[in-house]
Amino acid sequence: MTTPDTHRRQRRKDARPAELAAAAMALFVEKGFAATRLDDVASRAGVSKGTLYLYFDSKEALFRSVIEESIVPMIGEVEAMVERLGDDPVRLLRALLEFWWAQIGSTHLAGTCKLMLCEAGNFPEVAMYLNERVIGPWHMLLNRVIEAGMTKGVFRQGNPESVRQMVFYPLLMQAVWQCSLPVCSSARPMPENYFDTFFDVLFRGLLVEPSEETQR
Amino acid sequence: MTTPDTHRRQRRKDARPAELAAAAMALFVEKGFAATRLDDVASRAGVSKGTLYLYFDSKEALFRSVIEESIVPMIGEVEAMVERLGDDPVRLLRALLEFWWAQIGSTHLAGTCKLMLCEAGNFPEVAMYLNERVIGPWHMLLNRVIEAGMTKGVFRQGNPESVRQMVFYPLLMQAVWQCSLPVCSSARPMPENYFDTFFDVLFRGLLVEPSEETQR
Amino acid sequence: MTTPDTHRRQRRKDARPAELAAAAMALFVEKGFAATRLDDVASRAGVSKGTLYLYFDSKEALFRSVIEESIVPMIGEVEAMVERLGDDPVRLLRALLEFWWAQIGSTHLAGTCKLMLCEAGNFPEVAMYLNERVIGPWHMLLNRVIEAGMTKGVFRQGNPESVRQMVFYPLLMQAVWQCSLPVCSSARPMPENYFDTFFDVLFRGLLVEPSEETQR
Amino acid sequence: MTTPDTHRRQRRKDARPAELAAAAMALFVEKGFAATRLDDVASRAGVSKGTLYLYFDSKEALFRSVIEESIVPMIGEVEAMVERLGDDPVRLLRALLEFWWAQIGSTHLAGTCKLMLCEAGNFPEVAMYLNERVIGPWHMLLNRVIEAGMTKGVFRQGNPESVRQMVFYPLLMQAVWQCSLPVCSSARPMPENYFDTFFDVLFRGLLVEPSEETQR
DNA sequence: CATGAATGAGGTTTCATTCAT
DNA sequence: CATGAATGAAACCTCATTCAT
Numbered sequence: 014m015t016t017p018d019t020h021r022r023q024r025r026k027d028a029r030p031a032e033l034a035a036a037a038m039a040l041f042v043e044k045g046f047a048a049t050r051l052d053d054v055a056s057r058a059g060v061s062k063g064t065l066y067l068y069f070d071s072k073e074a075l076f077r078s079v080i081e082e083s084i085v086p087m088i089g090e091v092e093a094m095v096e097r098l099g100d101d102p103v104r105l106l107r108a109l110l111e112f113w114w115a116q117i118g119s120t121h122l123a124g125t126c127k128l129m130l131c132e133a134g135n136f137p138e139v140a141m142y143l144n145e146r147v148i149g150p151w152h153m154l155l156n157r158v159i160e161a162g163m164t165k166g167v168f169r170q171g172n173p174e175s176v177r178q179m180v181f182y183p184l185l186m187q188a189v190w191q192c193s194l195p196v197c198s199s200a201r202p203m204p205e206n207y208f209d210t211f212f213d214v215l216f217r218g219l220l221v222e223p224s225e226e227t228q229r
Numbered sequence: 230m231t232t233p234d235t236h237r238r239q240r241r242k243d244a245r246p247a248e249l250a251a252a253a254m255a256l257f258v259e260k261g262f263a264a265t266r267l268d269d270v271a272s273r274a275g276v277s278k279g280t281l282y283l284y285f286d287s288k289e290a291l292f293r294s295v296i297e298e299s300i301v302p303m304i305g306e307v308e309a310m311v312e313r314l315g316d317d318p319v320r321l322l323r324a325l326l327e328f329w330w331a332q333i334g335s336t337h338l339a340g341t342c343k344l345m346l347c348e349a350g351n352f353p354e355v356a357m358y359l360n361e362r363v364i365g366p367w368h369m370l371l372n373r374v375i376e377a378g379m380t381k382g383v384f385r386q387g388n389p390e391s392v393r394q395m396v397f398y399p400l401l402m403q404a405v406w407q408c409s410l411p412v413c414s415s416a417r418p419m420p421e422n423y424f425d426t427f428f429d430v431l432f433r434g435l436l437v438e439p440s441e442e443t444q445r
Numbered sequence: 446m447t448t449p450d451t452h453r454r455q456r457r458k459d460a461r462p463a464e465l466a467a468a469a470m471a472l473f474v475e476k477g478f479a480a481t482r483l484d485d486v487a488s489r490a491g492v493s494k495g496t497l498y499l500y501f502d503s504k505e506a507l508f509r510s511v512i513e514e515s516i517v518p519m520i521g522e523v524e525a526m527v528e529r530l531g532d533d534p535v536r537l538l539r540a541l542l543e544f545w546w547a548q549i550g551s552t553h554l555a556g557t558c559k560l561m562l563c564e565a566g567n568f569p570e571v572a573m574y575l576n577e578r579v580i581g582p583w584h585m586l587l588n589r590v591i592e593a594g595m596t597k598g599v600f601r602q603g604n605p606e607s608v609r610q611m612v613f614y615p616l617l618m619q620a621v622w623q624c625s626l627p628v629c630s631s632a633r634p635m636p637e638n639y640f641d642t643f644f645d646v647l648f649r650g651l652l653v654e655p656s657e658e659t660q661r
Numbered sequence: 662m663t664t665p666d667t668h669r670r671q672r673r674k675d676a677r678p679a680e681l682a683a684a685a686m687a688l689f690v691e692k693g694f695a696a697t698r699l700d701d702v703a704s705r706a707g708v709s710k711g712t713l714y715l716y717f718d719s720k721e722a723l724f725r726s727v728i729e730e731s732i733v734p735m736i737g738e739v740e741a742m743v744e745r746l747g748d749d750p751v752r753l754l755r756a757l758l759e760f761w762w763a764q765i766g767s768t769h770l771a772g773t774c775k776l777m778l779c780e781a782g783n784f785p786e787v788a789m790y791l792n793e794r795v796i797g798p799w800h801m802l803l804n805r806v807i808e809a810g811m812t813k814g815v816f817r818q819g820n821p822e823s824v825r826q827m828v829f830y831p832l833l834m835q836a837v838w839q840c841s842l843p844v845c846s847s848a849r850p851m852p853e854n855y856f857d858t859f860f861d862v863l864f865r866g867l868l869v870e871p872s873e874e875t876q877r
Numbered sequence: 878c879a880t881g882a883a884t885g886a887g888g889t890t891t892c893a894t895t896c897a898t
Numbered sequence: 899c900a901t902g903a904a905t906g907a908a909a910c911c912t913c914a915t916t917c918a919t
Binding site: 708709710711712715 | 899900901902
Binding site: 475476477478479480559561562563564565566567601603604606607608610611614615617618619621622625636638639640641642643645646647648649650 | 691692693694695696775777778779780781782783817819820822823824826827830831833834835837838841852854855856857858859861862863864865866
C-alpha cells in the first residue's frame, strides 16, 4: 500500500529536522546566533519560514537542538577515545589528538567549537552543559594521559594544565580559525606534514639536542 | 577664564568617545556585535542612547571604531617586538611570546582577538584590514624567528607554519577563552608555572631525554 | 483547487501594494512626506506597520513608488491628448484643458501635482524625472498649440510662455488648492459656469468689445 | 556711555530674531516645516541651536512667528492697494496685479505663499488666520474691482470667481513655482514681455479680432 | 504538512528640547 | 546672552513568531 513515492516522502519527512538543523548550523557558525535570520535558514534549507516552526519551537530551541545534535556524536567520539586507552602515553596522546582532528577538528563539528567560543556568553546554560558533557570529559581524558605519562617518567614534569593547552589548543584554534575566516588567506588547507612537525616538536622539543646536533 | 569646572567638563567631553568605545567593546566581546543593544552600551557608559550618536554615526561605525582603536596599540606592540630582534632565536622567541601575553593576551586587547574570531564573517573588510595590518605582520615576525632558528640549526627542522601554531595558538586560545567563559570554570587565572612548563616542553620536548632519565 | 477564499486572498495580496500606495498618497498629499508617519499610513490602510515593509523597502521607496504609479497614467493622459491634435487651435486648446481638468486636475492625480510642488526641493531627482517625463511633454504640447495658433494668425502674437501660464496655471492652481485646503472655504466645488467664463474671457478678452457694447 | 561697540551689539541683538526667522523661512520654504531641522536653521543663521530657544519657544512657535512676520507686510501691501482704488477698472486691475507681483510675488514673500499651500494641512489655524487676514481681503479686493468692471459694462459678464482665478493664479503659481524648483529649468527669470502679453491677452482675448486681422 | 502574508515587540536612529557652563 | 553636550520621546525599520489557507 505504501508506494515508493510514499517511501521517499517518508524519508524526506524524517530527514527534515536534520536538514533544517544543518542549514541553521552553517549559518550560526558563519554569522553567529543573533545575526542569523530564520529567513535565511529557511531559504538555505529550501523550505518556507513557517516550516521551521513545525519542527522547532523557537529560534533558541533550534540553536539548542543544533548544539544538542552536535554533542551526541562528540560524546561518542570522546568515549570512543576512552576505549583506546592503552599503556603507552606517547602513542596514546598522539592517537587521541589525531583522532580528535579527524573526527571533530576537521569536520563540520568544528563549527560547534566556534559556536561554543562565540556564544557561550549568551547561552551560559548551554555552555555549562557542553562543558559538563563534552569539554570536561575530554579535558579529563587528556589530563589522565598526560599525568600518567608524567607519573611513569615518560613525560617531562610540569603543570599538566599547561601541557594540555600546548597539545590541544593549536588543533582547536586551527579548527575554529577555519570556520571564521574562509575568506582570509589563512584558510589554506592543513599542510601535509603538519602533524609530523607537530608531534616531532611536541615530543622531542623545538631545540635540537646535542646528540642530534653531532649527527648532522 | 577656564574654571576648574570647565576643565572637568572639557576632560569629560574629550574622554567620552573612549568611554563609550570601552563600554561597547566590553559588550561586543561578551555578547557579540548583533546581540549587543545600544541601550546596554549607553547605560553601561552611563549616558543616554542618543549620546552615542553624538560620537558615532551608527552601531557599525561604533564597532569599526572600537576595532580601529584596538589596532593602533596592537600595531605598536608588534612593532615594538620587531625592535627586540636579537640573535638568539631561543631567547627571542620566548621574549616575543611573553611580551605578546603581557601586552595583548592578558589585557583587554584579548577581546579584540575574540571579536576578530567571532565577527570576521560579518565584517569581512574589517577582518581583511586587521589581517593585513596586525595578524600578517605578527605571523611574519614569528616566522622569521622560527626560520632563522632552523637555518642556524638551533631549531629542529619542520614545517614553520606548524611550529608557529604550536608556539602561538595555545596563548591565543587561552586569551580568547578567558574572554568567552568568565562564567565557566576555565576562567581561573593563569597558573604560576604556566610559562615555565610551556617553554620547557616547547624547547626540550614532552619526552624525557635518556640523559635526563638517568638523573632521576 | 482554488476555493473562492483562495481567490479572495489572492486578490487581496495583489491589491495590497496599490492599497498601501493609495493610503500613503492620501497622507503625503495631506501632510507632506516628512510629516507623514508610517504608522498612520499603515493604520489608514488597515494593516500593521511591518506590512508596509513587505511591499516597500523604505519610506522613501514608498514615496517614489507612489509618484511612479501616478506618472504612468499621467503620461498616458498626455499622450492621449497628443492624439487629439487637430487643426483648429481654438477647439484644440479648449479640448486639451478640459481634458486635463477631467482626467487630472479634478481627480486624485491632482495630489501628485501638489506633491511635486511641495516636495520637489527634497527629492530633486524625482522632480527632474517628473519634469522630463510629464511636465515637459505637457508644456511642449501646449506650446505647440499656442504657437500654431499664432503662426496661423488665429491667436494674438505674444510671448508663448506667458500665454501658456495664462491658460494652464489657473487650472493647476485650482487643482493644487483643493488638495491643500479642503478645510478652507475655497474648497467649494467648481462653479458650473467656470469654464464658460474661463474660455470666454480667454479667447475674447476681459474687455467688452465696442461692437458688443452697443448691443447692451 | 554707550560706545559704538555697544550700539553695534545692540543693533545685532535687536536684529537677531529677524535673522533667525529669515534663516528659518528660507529652509521652511525649501524643505517644508517637518523636514527642516533646527540644527540647520541655527547653522544657517550662524548661531548655536540653543540660541534659537532664547528667542522662540519651540519649532512651531518659530514657524508661526515666521508666518506672522510675513503677514504684517502682506496686510500692509493689500491695504496699500486699497488706497489706490480709482475709477478705471482696467488700469486698477493692472495696477493691483503688477503691484502684487512687485511687492509679493517676486519677493521673498512668495515663500509664504508656498508655505501656505504646503503646510495648510498641518497648521489649519494658521491657514484660517492667513485666510482671514490676507487671502480673504485680497480676494475681496480683486472681486470688487472685477465686479465693478462688470457693473460698469467695461468687463465682460461672467463668473467673477472664475475671472479672479484667471487674473491672479498665473501670477501666484509662477511665484510658488519659483520657490519650489530653483533646481529645475523652469526657474528661469520672468521674460521681459511677460506682463505685456499677459494683459494684452487678458483684456483683449487670445483671439485676433476681425478688425485687427484686416490690419495685418 | 507546508506556506508565506501578516503581525508587533523591540531594535536602531533622529531631532526638538533642555540646561550646566 | 550664548553655547553645545546631553536627553528621551518618537520616528523608522527588522525579524521572530503566528495563523489562515
